[in-house]
Amino acid sequence: MRITRTSVFVDDQAKALEVYTRLLGFEVRHDIPLGEHRWLTVVSPEEPDGVEVVLEPNEHPAARAFTEALAADGIPSTSFTVDDVEAEYDRLTGLGMTFTQPPTPTGPVVTAVLDDTCGNLVQLVSAAPA
Template identity: 55%
Template sequence: MKIKLTSVFVDDQDKALQFYTEILGFIKKHNVPVGTFKWITVVSPTGSGEIELVLEPNENPAAKTYQKALYDQGIPFTSFFVDDVQQEYERLQKHGVTFTVMPTKEAWGTYARFDDTCGNLIQIQEG
């Protein structure tokens, strides 16, 4: 068993594709029209390309409710790993990314949390 796809709900697929590629640095793998939405996936520029992140439209009312509840409670929708949280924090700040948790060191590691502009809080952590 292995993970090939994982999703993050987004309120605007085009805006999400721009943010996840131009700001975060992921690489677009698929952008295929599917009815009124698209099948959009991105992959890590440093990964094998086998694991894809689906930029999933949050049109389902349950998805919207879940996404908003996590956001309102300050809970990240997902986490991405980086080599150096402080360095990534500084790079993303230069691109205007809004952080809700500045780089913080805990016993288990260093992390920070930001708003992805598409309805989610995303955590970065060292690893």
């Protein structure tokens, strides 16, 4: 058994595509029209055959309530590993991204939390410097 896809519920698929590709650096794996929505997945360019992130519409009331509650409580809905949280923080703030938590050492890792502008908080994590 393996994980091949995971969903991030977004309030706007077009905006999410822009954020997750142009700003966060993911690449489109699938973009298939399905009525008013799309089967839209992105992957890490470092692992193009790896786990796909489904940018899924949060149209279902339970999905919308869940993502809104997480964001209101400051809880990230997903987490991505990066080589250097400080460097990603600098790069992404330079591109206009807003962070709700700057790079913060938390034991063996450094974390930061950004607002993806699509209804989610996203945690970035890297190993703490030695």
